[in-house]
Amino acid sequence: GQQVMQIPQYQHVQEGEDFTTYCNSSTTLSNIQWYKQRPGGHPVFLIQLVKSGEVKKQKRLTFQFGEAKKNSSLHITATQTTDVGTYFCAGQGAQKLVFGQGTRLTINP
Amino acid sequence: DGGITQSPKYLFRKEGQNVTLSCEQNLNHDAMYWYRQDPGQGLRLIYYSQIVNDFQKGDIAEGYSVSREKKESFPLTVTSAQKNPTAFYLCASSIRRGRNEKLFFGSGTQLSVL
Numbered sequence: 001g002q003q004v005m006q007i008p009q010y011q012h013v014q015e016g017e018d019f020t021t022y023c024n025s026s027t028t029l030s031n032i033q034w035y036k037q038r039p040g041g042h043p044v045f046l047i048q049l050v051k052s053g054e055v056k057k058q059k060r061l062t063f064q065f066g067e068a069k070k071n072s073s074l075h076i077t078a079t080q081t082t083d084v085g086t087y088f089c090a091g092q093g094a095q096k097l098v099f100g101q102g103t104r105l106t107i108n109p
Numbered sequence: 110d111g112g113i114t115q116s117p118k119y120l121f122r123k124e125g126q127n128v129t130l131s132c133e134q135n136l137n138h139d140a141m142y143w144y145r146q147d148p149g150q151g152l153r154l155i156y157y158s159q160i161v162n163d164f165q166k167g168d169i170a171e172g173y174s175v176s177r178e179k180k181e182s183f184p185l186t187v188t189s190a191q192k193n194p195t196a197f198y199l200c201a202s203s204i205r206r207g208r209n210e211k212l213f214f215g216s217g218t219q220l221s222v223l
Contacts, residue, residue: 009149031209042199042214043152050209088151090212097212099144099151 006100115215132200
C-alpha cells in the first residue's frame with residue numbers, strides 16, 4: 001500500500017540555524033500537504049503543493065515538490081524559537097491521504 | 110468562532126469499558142475524520158465520513174465504532190475490543206473528501222487506560 005516516509009524523526013538546532021525535513025512516497029502523489037503541530041497542540045495546515053517541481057515560500061519556509069511528484073521537502077531558514085514543533089507531510093494518493101511520521105524540531109535559544 | 114470542538118481533553122478508560130469521544134464542527138464541512146496519533150508515528154486514519162449517515166473504515170478501524178447522525182457531529186467510541194487504546198485522538202474535517210481538500214483539526218483527546 002501507499003507509504004510516506006519522513007526524515008529525520010528528530011532534529012535539534014541552535015536558533016538561527018537552518019532546518020530541513022524530507023518526505024518520500026512509495027507512489028506518485030496528486031498533491032502533498034504540510035502541517036505543523038506545536039507541542040501539546042493539534043496539526044495546523046501550512047500549505048499544499050500540486051504541480052511537479054513546484055516551489056512555494058512562506059516567509060522563512062520554503063516548500064518543494066519533486067519533479068516525479070514522489071518527494072517533497074520543507075526548509076526553514078534561520079530558525080526561531082517559534083518554529084518549535086512537529087512538521088508532518090501528508091501525501092494524497094489515488095485513494096487516500098497518508099501522513100508521514102513527522103519531524104520533531106527543537107531549538108536551543 | 111468557527112471550528113472543531115473535541116471533548117473531553119483527557120479521558121481515562123477502565124478495563125472492559127467503552128468510552129466515547131465527542132467531535133463537533135460548525136464549519137459546515139461535509140467530511141469528517143478520526144485519526145490516532147502515537148509517539149513517533151504519523152497520524153493513522155481510524156474512520157471517515159463523507160456524508161450524514163455514511164462512514165467508512167480507515168486503516169485501523171478494529172476496536173472502534175462511529176456514527177454520523179448529524180452533519181455537525183462525528184463521535185468515536187473506543188470499545189473494549191481495542192486492546193491498546195492509549196493514544197492522542199484527533200478529529201478533523203474538510204469541506205469534502207477529495208484530492209485537494211485541506212484538513213482542519215480539533216484540539217484532540219488524550220485517552221489513557223487505568
